[in-house]
C-alpha cells in the first residue's frame with residue numbers, strides 16, 4: 001500500500017513535446033526563460049516548442065535563430081518547425097519535426113501539406129498535426145467532426161508519403177482507435193480532466209481544440225487507461241490574464257507547472273499505473289524529440305507523495321493563471337535536475353545558467 005507521508009519518488013526527467021514559450025513579439029505573454037522556469041517547477045527537463053511565434057517560424061533562418069536562443073536555457077530545448085512556403089527551407093533547416101496547423105491547411109491547401117510530408121520523409125522528420133480540418137469549422141465553432149475529418153486526411157498523407165506522423169492534443173477516443181498502426185497520439189491534461197460542464201470560466205477554459213462533453217472526456221480517459229494513448233503533453237499556451245478575461249479571449253491554457261502532478265493524480269485515482277506515467281511523459285516523448293533523459297544522465301525529478309491545492313499564483317514562470325486553480329493534485333515536484341545540476345528545489349528555480357546540450 002502507498003505510504004503517503006514522507007514518501008518520495010525519484011523519477012527520470014519528464015519531457016513535454018508541446019509547449020508555446022512565446023517570447024519575441026509575444027514576450028508580454030511569456031518569455032523563453034519564463035517557460036523554462038515553469039518546466040523546471042513542473043519536473044520537466046526537455047520541451048518541444050511550437051513555431052507559432054511572432055513571426056511564425058517558416059524559414060531556416062528563423063529556425064536557426066530560435067534554436068540558438070533555446071540552447072541558452074537551463075533545460076533541453078527542441079523546436080517544431082512551421083510549414084514553409086518553399087519546402088526548400090526544410091532541406092536547409094533539417095528540423096526533426098514540422099508542425100501543421102489548421103491555418104496552414106487554409107493558407108496553403110492539403111496538396112502543400114503532402115509536399116511537406118514528402119520532404120519530411122526524405123529528411124526523416126516527424127509531421128506533427130494539430131488535427132482539425134478547417135473545412136469543418138462553422139461560424140466560430142470547431143466541432144469534433146473537424147478532428148475526424150483531419151485524421152482521415154493525415155492518414156492519406158501518411159500512406160502517400162511514408163512519413164512518420166504524430167497527432168497532438170487529440171480529444172476523441174475514436175481518434176486513438178483510428179490512428180492505430182500509422183500515427184502516434186498525445187493527450188493534454190485539460191482534455192482529460194476538464195469538459196464543457198466542469199470548466200466554467202469563459203476565458204480560462206477557452207482552448208483549441210475545444211473542451212468536449214463529459215461523455216467524450218470520459219471516453220478519452222478510458223482510452224488512456226486502455227493503453228491507447230502514446231504520450232501526455234500540455235499544450236502549455238500562455239496569454240495574459242487580461243486577455244483571458246476579455247470579451248474575446250484567445251485560446252490557450254497554462255499547465256506546465258502542474259502537469260506532472262495532474263498525471264500523478266490519475267495514477268492515484270487508478271486510471272494509470274506508475275509505469276504508464278513514466279512511459280507517457282518521459283520515455284516515449286523523449287524518443288519523439290530525440291533526447292536522452294535517463295536518471296543515469298543526471299536528468300531526474302524528485303516528487304513528494306502528498307496532496308496539494310493548485311494555485312496559479314504560486315507558479316514559477318510567466319503565466320500565473322490556470323483553469324486548474326483549486327484542483328486537489330497529488331505528487332508535488334520538490335527537485336528537478338538537468339545534466340546532474342539541481343535547477344529547482346525548495347519551491348524555487350535558483351540556477352538559470354544554460355544546460356550544456358550537445359544535440
Ligand code: DOR
Nearest residue numbers: 020207208209237251252
Ligand atoms: O488553444 C490553443 N492555443 N490552440 C492552439 O492551437 C494554439 C495555442 C496558442 O498558441 O495559443
Ligand code: ZN
Nearest residue numbers: 130169208209
Ligand atoms: Zn494546437
Ligand code: ZN
Nearest residue numbers: 020050235237
Ligand atoms: Zn499548441
